Amino acid sequence: MIPRVTVLQLDTSFPRIAGDVGSPDSYARPPQIIKIAGASVGQIVTDKPQDIDITPFAEALHHAEGDIIVTSCGFLSYWQVQLAKLCDRPFISSSLVALEQLAPDIAPEALRILTFDAQRLNAAHLGVHSAYAQSILGLPPTHHLRQVISRDLDVLDEDAARAEITDLLVQSQTETHCHILLECTNLPPYRAAITAATGLPVTDILTMIEAACPGAVAPRFS
Structure with a gap:
């Protein structure tokens, strides 16, 4: 079954x-x-x-x-x-509960946590893994996907969202990063593109x- x-x-x-x-x-x-x-x-x-x-x-x-x-x-x-x-x-x-499995092997500076809103996601959401607050990267308010979600719009341009998300991650990527954790449950559609653009494994809700x-x-x- x-x-x-x-x-x-x-x-x-x-x-x-x-x-x-x-x-x-x-x-x-x-x-x-x-x-x-x-x-x-x-x-x-x-x-x-x-x-x-x-x-x-x-x-x-x-x-x-x-x-x-x-x-x-x-x-x-x-x-x-x-x-x-x-x-x-x-x-x-x-997906943030995955920190329980990721933290023993990945230091905060080596993990990128991509969230919907970096101004609101904070140590309180991370529990005992509060040190990973430094790993957080948020979608800018002007990004298409964030606009669609925050304004509850009825049209989503998947290509535009994918381009903005991958560009954001690539531009912020350092040699230290070895893994990406997607907090937002609306981000998994772009996982394949993220991996292709960054070369890094991705953990998400799916x-x-x-x-x-x-x-x-x-x-x-x-």
Whole structure:
């Protein structure tokens, strides 16, 4: 039986292209998408994650049917332990929890964490791995993908987003960098282009889903 994924998705309407955590085309089996009413980007993408009301997310877990449960926003990493305790299945709040596996082998200066908003992602989201705050790189406010997400636009130019993202990473890359971690769950569609442009391996929400629940992700994104 092909595993099924349940996605606790923010209350957004922007396009979810293949590779996005909220796109059915990202998975080997149609996912269950539970949209969390009222959970806007503005409310969840905050530098004070402790103030997020996770009650709607906790309630949504009671309706989750998937073999693995994930959220659509990496800024929920602060609540990983609390929400996971409510599940009897694997739960991934954010790709940032991969720091548990990456940190023993990769120093902060060797890791690039690409996020939606570097002004708001901070040590609080990283828990015991707060030293990796220095690894954070954010999408500039003018970037197309950030505009689409923050303004909840209904048109996404995939080519423009890909070009801006790869250019940003290449321009900031140093000889020290050896791995890239994509915080934003809307970035995996560009993973192949990122690897091709930088030559570096990439960890994102989809690679984490596949590692925890083999066969769940569509082969081209696993």
